[in-house]
Amino acid sequence: MKKVLAIILGGGAGTRLYPLTKLRAKPAVSVAGKYRLIDIPVSNCINSEIFKIYILTQFNSASLNRHIARAYNFSGFTEGFVEVLAAQQTPESQTWFQGTADAVRQYIQLFEDWDVNEYLILSGDHLYRMDYRKFVKRHRDTKADITLSVLPIDERRASDFGLMKIDDAGRVVDFSEKPKGQALKQMAVDTTILGLTPEQAEQEPYIASMGIYIFKKDVLLNLLKESLERTDFGKEIIPDASKEYNIQAYLFNNYWEDIGTIEAFYNANLALTKQPQPPFSFYDEKYPIYTRARYLPPSKMLDCQISESMVAEGCILKNCRIHHSVLGVRSRVEEDSVIEDTLIMGSDFYQPFIECQSIDDDFMPIGIGKKSIIRRVIVDKNARIGNYVKIINKDNVQEANREQQGFYIRSGIVVVLKNAIIPDNTVI
Template sequence: MKRVLSIILGGGAGTRLYPLTKYRAKPAVSLAGKYRLIDIPVSNCINSEILKIYVLTQFNSASLNRHIARAYNFSQFSDGFVEVLAAQQTPENPGWFQGTADAVRKYLWMFEAWDVDEYLILSGDHLYRMDYRLFIERHRSTNADMTLSVVPIGEKLASSFGLMKIDSTGRVVDFSEKPKGDALRQMQVDTSTLGLTPEQAREKPYIASMGIYVFKKQVLVDLLKRSMEQTDFGKEIIPNSSKDYNVQAYLFDGYWEDIGTIEAFYDANLALTHQPQPAFSFYHEDAPIYTRSRYLPPSKLLDCHVTESIIGEGCILKNCRVEHSVIGLRQRISSDCVIENSLLMGADYYEPMSESSQHLTRGKIPMGIGEGTILRRAIVDKNARIGRNVKIVNKENIEEAEREDLGFYIRSGIVVVLKNAVIPDGMII
């Protein structure tokens, strides 16, 4: 694995995850109370003994840079590193990244300098645990020019992914990026050849690309230099090269979720609370997910009723009810609150207790959730100040709304309270 260089694509503007990407890059969005999305691919690399890792990013990368600098410091006796490469303008390339392939092309001069055999291209907004060693072994054993990691999927999600057809040897013979209508139906295959049962094959008649690729070094260099106008792997590079190159498919049979939308992000976080065994678990001794060490105190629960929930470090909960929710770092929840089916991201810092009481006396709202507040099906971003007797319940069942002036959005019926928002006492959303 020392002959592999990993390149993690940090994503574009993150419009599908907005407003969580209002102040941060998509890979820096919080996950499971204490992690960030970028921790997933970086941890998979470390657990797979791939220690040369670049992260390409373009938008709001300050918090991502800070997180990576504090979380991933390898020994000076190893050649391991995790380094952020932000989009930059140069005399040769005056524009920003135009797509996934263009992002890699802009830094190709740096990647070429490494004496490696393969480039592993990863996405920064997926939730999964994968041993890339098996993936790369398959790539090498088939002498592939490039290998795509794939999963079988159903009709509902198919048009959101790059779909392919493969032959009996696993070689990709046809590839179509996010097809619709007739083009989508033409990509149906018998997925039982992948080892699925007939019933599973009927439910999932498509083979989807996970957006995870491994390329022979020289193949990727040639492809990116030869066709400068092709800016995206899924839309252009891979479909146009499947005929001339040995493109192989590697079936991944574990849990994998693209959490690039608010709804998918919300569902994936809350699924972590399921019993007895969630589809994805952070409790895996052989392949841990790493993140930044914060040295926070244990959480304190004072006369609370908590069911099927995750409580992050450093929280203080008083006489409240929490059901099927994820509570992030340093979160304060006051008495008589009800938190149901919600994701609270917590806070970046502690507000001194004395300061909180002063805020109350001055009519200001302290950080956290005020007394008597009810939250249902909500995402509360970091450092939000929610007053007393607030009801965030989407009482009119609105699917989409943008009320940035009031500190919230509604996406797929989920109320998203903005980072640093102030929700006054008694407000009903």
């Protein structure tokens, strides 16, 4: 693995995850109450003994830089590093990243200098656990120029992915990025070729790219240098290369979720609370997910009723009811409040007198006030929600922009903005 360099693509402006990406890069969005999205691919690299890791980003990267600097410091006796590379102007390129391939191209001289055999290209907004050593081994065993990590998928979601056809040896013979209509029907294959049972193959007749690639070093350099017009791996580089190069498919048959939209992000977080076995678990001792160490006190729960929920460290919960929810670090919920089907991201800091039972009426603390009802909501960090507030989407609105009032609605999910103030007695 010392001969592998990992490149994590931080994504663009994150419009599908807006407003969570209003003040931060997409990889810096919180997940599971205490982690960031970027922790998933970085932890997978570390667990796979890949310690040379670059992260490419260009939007709102301050919080991402801060998190990486605080979370990942390798010993000075190794070559290991995790480094953020932001979009920059150079004599060769004076524009921002135009796509996934263009992002890598703009730093090609830096990557070229490393004495490695392969480049591992990853995405920064997926939730999964993967041992890249098996992926690299398959790439080397098949003498592939490019290897794509793939998974079988049903027709309902197929048009959101790059789809491919493969031969009996696993070689990609056709590739189409997000086909629709008749073009989609033509990409259906017999997925028993991947080892699926006939029943599974009938339900999932498409082979989808996960956006995870391994390139031979010289192959990637050639592809990026020979045509500057090709700016995206999925739309241009991979389909064009399938005619000339040995592109192999590697089956990944475990949990994987693209959490690049508000609805997918919300569902993936709340799925962590499922019993007895959630689809993805952070409780894996062999393959842990790493993040920044905060040294927070234990959570304090004063006469609370909590069910099917995850509560991060440093929270203070007073005589409240919490069901099927995820509460992030330093969350605060006052007495007689009800939290259901909700993701609360918590707070970046504590306020003075955080444990006081009585708070001055003129002071609205960070967190959820008294006798409030919060249902099917994402509450971003440092939000202040007053007393007797109801956030229940009473009119079942699917889409709304209420930035002046401190919230958006996406796919019926209310998203309270970071640092927002929701006054007492508000009903949403």
